[in-house]
Amino acid sequence: MPLSRDQVRHVALLARLGLDPGDEDFYAEQLSGILGHIDRLQELNTDAIPPTAQVVEVAATLREDVPRPCLTQEEALANAPAAVDGRFRVPSIQEEA
Amino acid sequence: MTLDPTHLTISELRHLLDGREVSAQELLGLHLERIEAADADVKAFLRLTTTKAAEQAQAADRALRAGTAGPLAGIPMAVKDVLCVKGVETTAGSQILKGFKPPYTGTAVQRLFDAGAVMLGVTNCDEFAMGSSTENSSYFPTHNPWSLDRVPGGSSGGSAAAVAAGEATFSLGSDTGGSIRQPAALCGVIGMKPTYGRVSRYGLIAFASSLDQVGPFTRSVEDCALVLETMAGHDPLDSTCADRPNDVTRGLHDGVDKMRLGVPREYFEVEGMEPGVRLAIQKALKTLEAAGAELVDVSLPHTDYGLAAYYIIAPAECSSNLARFDGVRYGMSEQDVQNITEAYTKTRRKGFGAEVRRRVMLGTYALSSGYYDAYYLKAQKVRTLIKQDFDDAFAKCDAIVSGTSPTVAFPIGSRTQDPLSMYLCDVLTLGGNLAGLPGISVPCGMSEGLPVGLQVLAPQWREDTALRVARAYELAADMRVEVALVD
Numbered sequence: 379m380p381l382s383r384d385q386v387r388h389v390a391l392l393a394r395l396g397l398d399p400g401d402e403d404f405y406a407e408q409l410s411g412i413l414g415h416i417d418r419l420q421e422l423n424t425d426a427i428p429p430t431a432q433v434v435e436v437a438a439t440l441r442e443d444v445p446r447p448c449l450t451q452e453e454a455l456a457n458a459p460a461a462v463d464g465r466f467r468v469p470s471i472q473e474e475a
Numbered sequence: 476m477t478l479d480p481t482h483l484t485i486s487e488l489r490h491l492l493d494g495r496e497v498s499a500q501e502l503l504g505l506h507l508e509r510i511e512a513a514d515a516d517v518k519a520f521l522r523l524t525t526t527k528a529a530e531q532a533q534a535a536d537r538a539l540r541a542g543t544a545g546p547l548a549g550i551p552m553a554v555k556d557v558l559c560v561k562g563v564e565t566t567a568g569s570q571i572l573k574g575f576k577p578p579y580t581g582t583a584v585q586r587l588f589d590a591g592a593v594m595l596g597v598t599n600c601d602e603f604a605m606g607s608s609t610e611n612s613s614y615f616p617t618h619n620p621w622s623l624d625r626v627p628g629g630s631s632g633g634s635a636a637a638v639a640a641g642e643a644t645f646s647l648g649s650d651t652g653g654s655i656r657q658p659a660a661l662c663g664v665i666g667m668k669p670t671y672g673r674v675s676r677y678g679l680i681a682f683a684s685s686l687d688q689v690g691p692f693t694r695s696v697e698d699c700a701l702v703l704e705t706m707a708g709h710d711p712l713d714s715t716c717a718d719r720p721n722d723v724t725r726g727l728h729d730g731v732d733k734m735r736l737g738v739p740r741e742y743f744e745v746e747g748m749e750p751g752v753r754l755a756i757q758k759a760l761k762t763l764e765a766a767g768a769e770l771v772d773v774s775l776p777h778t779d780y781g782l783a784a785y786y787i788i789a790p791a792e793c794s795s796n797l798a799r800f801d802g803v804r805y806g807m808s809e810q811d812v813q814n815i816t817e818a819y820t821k822t823r824r825k826g827f828g829a830e831v832r833r834r835v836m837l838g839t840y841a842l843s844s845g846y847y848d849a850y851y852l853k854a855q856k857v858r859t860l861i862k863q864d865f866d867d868a869f870a871k872c873d874a875i876v877s878g879t880s881p882t883v884a885f886p887i888g889s890r891t892q893d894p895l896s897m898y899l900c901d902v903l904t905l906g907g908n909l910a911g912l913p914g915i916s917v918p919c920g921m922s923e924g925l926p927v928g929l930q931v932l933a934p935q936w937r938e939d940t941a942l943r944v945a946r947a948y949e950l951a952a953d954m955r956v957e958v959a960l961v962d
Contacts, residue, residue, distance in 0.1 A: 381840070390836060393798075393823075394816065394823055395824065396821055397824070405832070409837055412786060412833075412895060416786055418783050419783050424857065427857075429856050431685065432715075433862060433911035434911045442711075454578070457575055457805035459806070468803055469812050469815050
């Protein structure tokens with residue numbers, strides 16, 4: 379089924395992707411084309427088929443829960459775009475009252 | 476046989492190194508010269524790591540003198556820009572990670588370092604490994620060494636081109652839907668995707684976590700087996716990396732006599748299959764038959780639905796994985812904003828290219844309320860059917876043989892306007908990812924003057940079978956990977 383401009387705007391917001399002018403039409407057309415191909419999945423009757431999320435049977439191999447060295451605070455912050463007082467700096471999350 | 480070391484295989488270089496005919500530092504110098512001469516045209520590398528390489532080559536020479544050298548001591552390798560190496564800028568071909576220097580090295584790369592390999596640099600790829608031509612790199616496209624106006628394939632196009640152009644003896648890639656095997660085919664080298672869970676993904680920048688695997692590009696099947704064996708095996712840092720015997724080199728030289736090779740008829744009728752490619756594959760099958768293999772007709776009836784299932788599952792997983800690029804902990808960040816939502820949207824607007832945005836939107840849509848059952852759940856059920864197809868086929872044969880890519884390398888720019896035409900590049904490879912199978916591509920002749928790849932798929936954990944068939948073909952066809960762009 380084709381995707382509308384409103385749906386593109388909604389999905390872009392969900393994914394926190396900013397859109398530029400013209401993007402809504404561009405992605406509505408392109409994603410609709412791809413979904414047109416994907417819609418062939420509906421031809422298959424899969425009522426009795428279980429879904430596959432993980433294709434290789436691997437026993438849950440958890441490692442021993444023992445302390446080991448990890449990144450230092452300095453290493454963890456080394457790539458931070460903005461850091462202050464040993465923490466990541468982010469814009470205000472709550473609006474001013 | 477040429478004696479230019481930039482044309483040789485790992486085992487040939489091993490011989491020269493052990494015999495003191497060349498040192499690791501000399502090998503490094505020769506490869507840097509080759510890169511200097513060829514890479515202005517090929518553009519396989521995003522950045523070189525010459526200081527690190529010099530240290531590693533020096534250490535390799537010391538180990539060679541002391542008799543403590545590992546199996547890859549002094550061998551020059553290139554690493555795809557999705558594998559973290561401590562202190563080396565790693566960007567997944569994206570602007571959003573520009574300047575990111577990982578604080579640790581991924582397990583697969585570390586094991587190769589421990590075996591003595593010398594890292595030359597970081598190779599170009601499609602942004603976040605999303606693409607089949609390396610044109611989605613946010614830096615520049617890579618050119619096919621066999622024909623510079625054509626793509627090298629993708630997403631690991633830089634790694635394939637580096638080996639094809641004599642710039643590296645082997646390289647690493649990642650394969651989510653064909654991103655190792657397809658560029659290997661288009662560049663005329665060997666490339667392998669292991670069974671899901673064979674190689675640790677720790678330190679691999681995630682695209683689609685249920686499909687991604689790390690694997691090698693090489694110039695001989697024996698080299699491929701050696702590099703894979705070195706990387707493989709359980710890693711406590713990746714809970715999906717299986718604790719199983721490292722048996723990938725078992726029976727490598729045993730040949731294909733009496734082996735049953737399945738030929739899936741659907742893989743010869745896919746959309747866009749070029750007659751020249753079909754011809755080269757049919758010739759390769761005859762060669763395997765003459766070597767003693769029995770060709771068996773098999774069917775993979777859900778082939779026509781594979782692409783559709785893949786383009787729900789992979790984007791869904793990527794939309795989740797790429798949520799971490801928020802401009803807070805690393806990478807690009809737009810700081811001139813009013814609130815956190817604006818920080819996210821502005822950063823991700825600027826940092827992600829068109830293909831990544833397309834797939835994140837597609838995946839978000841498929842997972843969103845009201846569409847989950849129709850798309851994501853449906854695709855997971857079709858994944859079950861596709862896996863069942865392979866199980867049924869492997870009941871009748873030991874391995875499946877087909878083309879790797881329906882086409883030879885196509886001209887740069889010829890498919891970028893139509894995403895679906897680009898996605899169709901992976902139609903013969905993505906089934907292996909959906910079913911978790913090991914698969915290898917080996918060069919099997921030319922069509923229109925460009926390389927064609929033969930794909931061998933084997934049951935899960937049977938890398939040994941895929942490698943054995945590939946080795947038998949290499950031997951029977953007297954196939955030697957040629958270095959392109961002879962200057």
